[in-house]
Amino acid sequence: MSLTTTRPLDGLRARVDRFTSRRASWIPVFAALGILIALLVAGQVYFGNFITPRVLSSLLLDNAYLLILAVGMTFVILTAGIDLSVGAVLAFTAILGARLLSEGFPVVVVIPVMLVGGSLIGLLIGVLIQFFDVQPFIASLAGMFAARGLAFLVSLSSIKVEDPVILWLQTKLFYIDGWFLSPTGIIAIGVVIAGALVLQFTRFGRTIYAIGGNEQSARLMGLPVVRTKLLAYVISGACAGLAGIVFTAYQGAGYPLNGVGTELDTIAAVVIGGTLLTGGSGFVLGSMIGVFVYGTIKTAISFLGAEQSWTRITIGALLLMFVVVQRVIVARSSRR
Amino acid sequence: MADPTTTPVLDAPVLQVSGATVRFGRETALDDVDFRLFPGEVHSLMGENGAGKSTLIKALTGALALDAGVIRLDGMPVRIPSPLDAQRFGIRTVYQEIDLLPNLSVAENIALGREPRRFGGIDWRAMRRLASEVLAELGLTIDPASLLGSHSLAVQQLVAIARAISTDVRVLVLDEPTSSLDADEVAELFRVIRELKERGVAVLFISHFLDQVYEICDRVTVLRAGAVVGEYRTTELLRIDLVQKMLGREIPAAPVRRHAEPDAETPSVLGARALSRGARVRGIDLDVREAEVVGLAGLLGSGRTELARALSGVDRPDTGTVVLDGRELGIPGPRRGIALGVVYSSENRRTEGIIGALTVRENIVLALQAQRGVFRRMRRARQTELAASWIEALGIRPASPEALAGTLSGGNQQKVLLARLLALAPRAILLDEPTRGIDVGAKVEVQNLVGELAANGMSVVFISAELEEVLRVSTRIVVLREGLVVANLPAEELSSGSLLALVTQPDDGA
Numbered sequence: 101m102s103l104t105t106t107r108p109l110d111g112l113r114a115r116v117d118r119f120t121s122r123r124a125s126w127i128p129v130f131a132a133l134g135i136l137i138a139l140l141v142a143g144q145v146y147f148g149n150f151i152t153p154r155v156l157s158s159l160l161l162d163n164a165y166l167l168i169l170a171v172g173m174t175f176v177i178l179t180a181g182i183d184l185s186v187g188a189v190l191a192f193t194a195i196l197g198a199r200l201l202s203e204g205f206p207v208v209v210v211i212p213v214m215l216v217g218g219s220l221i222g223l224l225i226g227v228l229i230q231f232f233d234v235q236p237f238i239a240s241l242a243g244m245f246a247a248r249g250l251a252f253l254v255s256l257s258s259i260k261v262e263d264p265v266i267l268w269l270q271t272k273l274f275y276i277d278g279w280f281l282s283p284t285g286i287i288a289i290g291v292v293i294a295g296a297l298v299l300q301f302t303r304f305g306r307t308i309y310a311i312g313g314n315e316q317s318a319r320l321m322g323l324p325v326v327r328t329k330l331l332a333y334v335i336s337g338a339c340a341g342l343a344g345i346v347f348t349a350y351q352g353a354g355y356p357l358n359g360v361g362t363e364l365d366t367i368a369a370v371v372i373g374g375t376l377l378t379g380g381s382g383f384v385l386g387s388m389i390g391v392f393v394y395g396t397i398k399t400a401i402s403f404l405g406a407e408q409s410w411t412r413i414t415i416g417a418l419l420l421m422f423v424v425v426q427r428v429i430v431a432r433s434s435r436r
Numbered sequence: 437m438a439d440p441t442t443t444p445v446l447d448a449p450v451l452q453v454s455g456a457t458v459r460f461g462r463e464t465a466l467d468d469v470d471f472r473l474f475p476g477e478v479h480s481l482m483g484e485n486g487a488g489k490s491t492l493i494k495a496l497t498g499a500l501a502l503d504a505g506v507i508r509l510d511g512m513p514v515r516i517p518s519p520l521d522a523q524r525f526g527i528r529t530v531y532q533e534i535d536l537l538p539n540l541s542v543a544e545n546i547a548l549g550r551e552p553r554r555f556g557g558i559d560w561r562a563m564r565r566l567a568s569e570v571l572a573e574l575g576l577t578i579d580p581a582s583l584l585g586s587h588s589l590a591v592q593q594l595v596a597i598a599r600a601i602s603t604d605v606r607v608l609v610l611d612e613p614t615s616s617l618d619a620d621e622v623a624e625l626f627r628v629i630r631e632l633k634e635r636g637v638a639v640l641f642i643s644h645f646l647d648q649v650y651e652i653c654d655r656v657t658v659l660r661a662g663a664v665v666g667e668y669r670t671t672e673l674l675r676i677d678l679v680q681k682m683l684g685r686e687i688p689a690a691p692v693r694r695h696a697e698p699d700a701e702t703p704s705v706l707g708a709r710a711l712s713r714g715a716r717v718r719g720i721d722l723d724v725r726e727a728e729v730v731g732l733a734g735l736l737g738s739g740r741t742e743l744a745r746a747l748s749g750v751d752r753p754d755t756g757t758v759v760l761d762g763r764e765l766g767i768p769g770p771r772r773g774i775a776l777g778v779v780y781s782s783e784n785r786r787t788e789g790i791i792g793a794l795t796v797r798e799n800i801v802l803a804l805q806a807q808r809g810v811f812r813r814m815r816r817a818r819q820t821e822l823a824a825s826w827i828e829a830l831g832i833r834p835a836s837p838e839a840l841a842g843t844l845s846g847g848n849q850q851k852v853l854l855a856r857l858l859a860l861a862p863r864a865i866l867l868d869e870p871t872r873g874i875d876v877g878a879k880v881e882v883q884n885l886v887g888e889l890a891a892n893g894m895s896v897v898f899i900s901a902e903l904e905e906v907l908r909v910s911t912r913i914v915v916l917r918e919g920l921v922v923a924n925l926p927a928e929e930l931s932s933g934s935l936l937a938l939v940t941q942p943d944d945g946a
Contacts, residue, residue: 118579118582120586121579121582121583121586122541122579122581122582122583124583124586125539125583297557300557300558301557301558302557302558303548303549303551303558306540306544306548306551306558307548309537309539309540310537310540310548312539313537313538313539313540314535314536314537314538316535317535317536317537318537320519320535321535321536321537321548321549321599322520322523322549323548323549380537380539380540381539
């Protein structure tokens with residue numbers, strides 16, 4: 101019996117074995133999906149009018165910015181890094197955009213500036229990590245402080261946004277049969293799809309996974325590790341900039357204190373969605389599920405009329421549970 | 437002076453090195469070395485640590501530049517400034533630590549870097565097909581869509597080879613490929629190597645296992661002190677002669693004077709009573725007496741390491757007890773074990789032994805200092821004195837207490853580890869694979885040392901995968917299989933044949 105062929109097992113057992121050997125990294129994602137469905141069902145049972153087109157559409161609308169942030173964060177966490185700056189970058193690009201708009205710059209200029217601004221901060225973080233050997237935690241923390249400081253430099257108080265294009269992004273609602281969708285929702289879905297396609301079908305995407313798996317090996321295999329790592333942080337920054345646009349549309353204003361703690365919500369969503377913090381394993385679709393879990397809990401809490409801080413507590417408990425489950429999965433597979 | 441080379445059967449060498457010289461400061465690592473590799477042959481580079489093997493390999497694979505000399509590929513002189521350039525020339529290396537990506541699929545590990553494309557993106561089906569073809573060429577039936585990490589180390593290594601040959605490969609360098617493989621896996625690897633021979637690939641097989649070198653290799657080049665001793669056919673060179681050429685001196689046929697077993701009245705120093713831990717140690721009874729060397733023999737997974745760790749207190753047993761001088765003890769951790777005079781030397785020298793960033797002196801006094809506690813620091817002069825005396829006693833090279841331990845060769849690192857443990861003046865020492873991965877000369881020194889320790893009254897437990905070694909060193913041999921004791925006999929009642937039989941055959945009878 102060759103050590104590479106498996107013994108002929110009965111059909112089901114063989115299929116399960118093949119599934120786990122091929123798709124083991126999907127398991128946490130299915131777990132997240134299970135949790136989401138369970139939450140929705142529980143909400144429906146408890147509140148009665150939970151699983152409705154109105155509630156579900158709001159789920160996307162209210163959390164579009166988080167969805168975009170989560171896609172960028174997924175890229176970074178897959179490389180076994182982390183980006184703590186996204187909340188601050190969101191606030192910075194938002195207030196910058198609001199300020200520029202209020203001073204008369206056309207929206208056609210302001211939007212690219214916001215995106216480039218986010219990307220540059222991401223690039224800066226990436227350079228610190230790659231060329232100065234700074235830990236991602238510290239480098240992105242520095243980016244966070246820098247972005248927050250820059251936000252306050254732009255303005256100390258909130259600036260209302262009256263630009264019709266920006267407002268249209270949020271207020272224009274396409275109705276289909278009780279379901280509604282805004283351009284921000286479409287943008288968010290678009291980012292998710294683009295992220296998933298890039299990670300699955302491009303060498304850049306596979307290199308991201310490779311770096312998370314074993315950076316040294318990826319280098320020895322001739323993969324463009326340096327370029328890819330930098331690009332991962334640029335993407336995270338760009339997503340933060342885009343999320344800044346979406347958030348500004350949502351709030352109708354820029355405010356330098358926006359997004360405090362949002363990076364943590366983002367990381368929580370990504371982890372709940374089945375992406376391992378150790379890198380190399382996870383999916384953008386999983387992160388999307390994580391965001392919806394977050395949103396569902398927030399919705400349920402508001403249905404209950406309880407304080408919004410309960411959302412954080414519940415997310416915290418869920419996150420702890422997921423991390424423990426992830427450790428068990430990792431320990432089980434490495435013991436083999 | 438080099439011995440005359442044998443005439444090759446094959447025509448032109450694919451790789452030829454002439455006059456290669458590499459100097460590190462005042463040290464000459466390679467001295468005017470000539471080396472030839474022919475297509476379709478399996479060639480081994482043999483030599484002790486420090487003989488220049490790894491330097492030559494680094495030069496061939498682009499990790500190092502030659503100070504003098506020429507490398508010719510198919511007769512054309514080439515420069516190989518980087519590993520990627522070596523790969524482009526068709527020289528591919530598979531390292532001991534398989535440098536692949538366990539979280540990606542087998543197909544990706546084979547093809548990433550030259551994936552087939554479709555509509556600007558990766559064509560997964562084509563990639564899987566490509567991987568299947570490459571694997572089939574080697575006669576392997578691994579599911580290309582499965583995650584690499586879901587396979588054993590042996591299979592991962594075969595995938596690494598598949599990746600190496602998936603593009604035009606002229607020379608395949610295998611660096612210690614069999615260290616973590618069992619007999620079946622080695623057989624599979626050798627089958628694949630023979631496939632590659634058929635295809636005209638030149639294989640450079642680097643290994644410490646003489647038996648394997650003789651089994652798979654056609655020719656051998658022996659290096660000693662940076663110079664070539666000679667090029668030989670394995671069919672025309674006796675093992676004993678090969679070792680002699682590597683060492684440059686005669687080695688005695690029976691290098692270790694195994695002293696007699698202690699008499700029956702000698703009390704047991706360290707013992708196990710119905711010791712159990714998980715699936716690897718199942719109700720084991722064992723005694724180690726004063727001045728005795730108990731060799732634990734068995735296959736991979738038989739529980740030797742686990743038993744030694746349980747006996748020395750490194751791991752807590754599930755049930756059963758450890759007895760010291762007849763008294764039952766729970767030894768809750770290595771600190772207590774050391775305090776009681778029972779020490780364990782791990783088989784993972786690099787991760788559970790030597791601290792590479794510290795000096796030899798610091799490594800040697802480490803356990804002793806730990807025993808004394810944080811407030812009773814040993815004076816620096818005393819530390820140096822202690823280190824120096826152990827360096828001399830064990831023959832550690834380089835003989836500098838301030839050398840960084842991480843820069844020493846495997847054999848010398850093992851000696852430093854031994855010094856650390858022996859400095860504690862233990863009563864019982866458990867050595868787990870102390871001679872793994874070290875060269876022949878150092879192996880013999882360690883084996884002799886074990887004999888001396890026992891002669892001075894210490895109780896020694898000796899674990900090694902090489903049965904010859906266990907036979908030579910032990911006074912008593914305990915054979916383990918799947919966590920159970922299968923035999924417990926004086927070493928003089930066993931031969932290599934009978935020991936092998938005990939280790940591998942199913943046990944019929946109690």
